[in-house]
Amino acid sequence: MSHDPFDDYAAKIQEVRTSDRLRDEVLKKAAAERQAASATGKVPAGSGAACNEARKCAGAAASSHGEPARKPSARPRAKRPAIRGLALAACLAALAAIVGFSLAWPQGSGSLPAGISPTAFAVKAYGAVDDTLFPTGSNGTIVFNCETETQRMIPPEGDDYANEGFYTGCVFSVEGDNIARVQANVSRGELYRVTSKVWSRESDPEFVKEVSSWKPYKIGQGELLGKYDYVAGVLYYGTIEPGDENVGKDRNDPSRTGKSNLYQRLGSTVDTSVMDEPEASASEYRFGLWTNEPFDAVENDRGEFDGLASMNAALDTLDGAQLTITVTFTDGRTATQVVDLHAADFKANIVETADGVNHVLELVPQITTEAKKTTDEFWEAYNQGIASIHTLYGTVASETDEPFPCGEASYPFLTEPLTQPRKLELPPETSSDGVAPSSKSNVPPGPTIERDNVTDLASLEPYHEANTTTTFERVERLDGLPEGVAVEDLILYYEGSGGQRDEETGSISVRGMFSITADGTLSPGFSYVLLTKTVTNNSDEQANVYLTGGFFATLRPNDDGTFSANTGASFEPIWRSGHEGPTWESMYYFQMMEPGETREVSILSVVSDEMLADSGFSFVYYGHEGMSGVLAFRIGALA
Secondary structure, eight states, rough: OOHHHHHHHHHHHHHOOHHHHHHHHHHHHHHHHHHHHHHHOOTTTTTTOOOOOOOOOOOHHHHTTTTTOOOOOOOOOOOHHHHHHHHHHHHHHHHHHOOOOOOOSSSSSOTTTTOOOOSEEEEEEEEEEEEEEOOOTTTTTOOOOOSSSSTTOOOOOHHHHHHHHHEEEEEEEEEEEEEEEEEEEEEEEEEEEEEEEETTTTTTHOOOOOOOHHHHGGOOOSSTTTTTTTEEETTTOOOSSTSSSTOOOTTTOTEEEEEEEEEEEEEEEEEEGGGSOTTTTGOOEEEEEOOOOOOOOBTTTTTOOOOHHHHHHHHHHTTTTTEEEEETTSOOOOOEEEEEEEEEEEEEEEOOOSSSSSSSEEEEEEEEEEOSSSSHHHHHTTTTEEEEEEEEEEEEEESOOOOOOSSSSSSOOOOOOOSOOOOOOOOOOHHHOOOOOOOOOOOOOOOOOOOEEEGGGGHHHHHHHHTTTEEEEEEEEEESSSTTTGGGGGGHHHHHEEEEEEEEOOOEEETTTEEEEEEEBBBTOOOOOEEEEEEEOOOOOOOOEOOOOOOEEEEEEOOOOOOEETTTOOOOOOEETTOSSSSHTTTTEOOOOOOOOEHHHHHHHEEHHHHHTTEEEEEEEEETTEEEEEEEEOOOOOO
């Protein structure tokens, strides 16, 4: 039989001798407080709850999503008359004054009549590498590690941001014993649920096929991913520690495992008792913080969009928001915490993966004032071994035994994404005289290059970087795809860099600028360019070698003797030789090479005919040991 703390309280009260007048005053006060709370329907003072008024009810929101509004089927819990708690609290106050024993009260609220401990449940953030729980501070502070290897995605811009929003990666769970139900509300933005799937091309071919081609314009499609608002691959999964399962496996090995995180927006208010897996424990759910609140995009000193600073600005829209969480225990008791959210910069460790090539950041729960605000500053410090993470942390504002104060779940019976699929851009159309549309784009200017760092391909010497030697062999203009290459081989590359494939026609449209038909024909005004180079792994160890660095550009001389690189109609590589598998999972940028191995690599790009006709047509890459800065070699006009 469970112990009821009310029995102890009742026994103590029976021992207390008080006047009839005092008892009457106590009961009158309790009745008045109960009547006032009942009349206003407000959260009792001191609870600290700041619910999202705009989206907290299911009615209109659920109806607008295409389903009739329905009330969540909450699990039954024991009812306790409010007056019992109020009267008991008042009597305990009188009792304390009379007999002199002490009571432990929760911070910020005022009563603990049901005997709920302030630590009856805990909000714990996920962090570090590979979704481990991040330890809560000794003072109850919750630090959200949004810089995991899966999360740190730059938010979209404009209308896409308003629709798709920003998944901050600030993920948490609710931990505790005998939790039957979890309800939560965020006063700004929304909550999302994230689940993970580990897979390999060998064991889950259908899932791999669907996940590897997922893009925002496919939201709502697919038997396996149709209900998710966002899908992201986990980089470097299984390669962090020397003993991890993927260490030493080639990226094209079909047994190599990958991991994907699947995100489902839930609205501003959630209730686990009406979610799609009622058999799961309420404490097993992982929730994250999402925002589409407006923010001012940040530019760097060169007038370019600064991804890191803008991402931090988007996250800052949740600074000052409140997270309200209520748990219902199996015996019907409730406990509510209100958490104030704040944004700050934290120190971070740079963790090297087992291959010695890649790195991830691991948050250190220590606020720093030395964080670098811009992308340029961040990488300058990073190269010196100094890193930081801009993220959210939470402090518990109040803890009570009150029921959930923020209404019903926003979308209690969610069966499809809240996010609308991104619209497909139409392929460009030629005019009646056969003239192609302008190949100009809004890509910002490329880097400035010192005169001594520019040479001709014919006189270019091999260059050394880290443990590799690269020799550029030739650059060719092609009228069609290379022999043996089909348009299907390009699909994933284009989808990874702004491309969209029409499933009916088999054609691909890229950023609304050009298209490729199912037989590989490019739209007028563009051509294929094939760059071939030889790469050698000079180290005595197996290495993951970066193969696809650099881009095509036209060089213009400046008055100070430098060159400016115009990248206006240059695109990411669409294919490379010797690669199989999905781009984001198998990382077509890299190739595992044995010690001393030499490999010839061909890389295919699409370039505008306008650039190809320019005498300043060049290839730009970056510095190596003994020659810092940006390097380039002139190719000249390609007929």
